[in-house]
Amino acid sequence: DFDPDVAQFGVQPETFVWTDAGRQRRYTPDIRLETVGGEVIYRQVKLATRLAADPTLGGRLRAIEAECAARGARHEMWLDTDIRRQPRLSNARRLRATVAVLAAENHHAIHTIITRLPFPSNLGAAAEALGG
Template identity: 85%
Template sequence: MTDKSARLRSDATVRFARNPAERPGRKSCTGWYQSIKAGDGLPYESLLERDALLLLDFDRDVAHFSVQPETFVWTEAGRQRRYTPDIRLEMADGKIIYRQVKLATRLAADPTLGGRLPAIEAECAARGGRHEMWLDTDIRRQPRLSNVRRLRAAVAVLAAENLPAIRTIITHLPFPLTLGATAAALGGQAVHTNVVLGLVAIGDLVADLDRPLDENAILMPGTGR
């Protein structure tokens, strides 16, 4: 192991109660997601968790989020029990939510999380928050998931040296405008559609992500991130 790899592992140990990216298995898909909102790489242990992190990056109701934030430990009937929430959310309205990413079929098979759910909810309440299950049926709802995938990819086309000029053009446009009209104002080439999507991704523009992001999508000015 290189010194750099050792430092990364040490940093991850400090930042996360558990690091699923270090525990790959035959039936799991672990890795790191580079979050725009968190400004950091975040570990995930399934593609469903990766999709969940992607959605949070573009959820305007979420001010900040962290993964594997802490492990709850309590004693029940003389036995030590443990639970590590997948995600801790700080909402724009100040509320705290601990969220568990789960397949609906698995929750149906074990709705009390092995009998731990009442204690888990009490632990969350003691921290000033509440506990939620976030199911695959919600996470993978379309077209939102496809939209945020496009937005995350479009960030790569934004060049820092070009942003001031682009923003100058944007500030003089008569919003609301369609995505197609906004791209045309920037030059009308295929790359300009991705530039507009990148501006949505970083919060300069706002779109309804529950509707298709086609050329007729309505855009409004945003406030940035």
């Protein structure tokens, strides 16, 4: 939400299924995003220690990248150590604070505010109406 190059994104958007050596393999990306320029990127978030222990993701990384390419997209691997550095760290903190506001006890107030917005509206207008 805070990256000006991102037009839209979805969490665990789809599952890729393919056959490898007679076995059915599956992979669900963590994030699918589309940039304002129309590029599609599938992102996977991994612990750096886990990736270091298994850099091919059980032999699936090459197939995952091929599945992304077949969809006209690219694959990115983000490590927990990357997310803990700026600017991603401040973005993650802002997202965490935003999610806290979405707690069940705030749903009625949020609904009231959002239904009063003119439509169509954008995310910036909604954020401003909800107090940033």
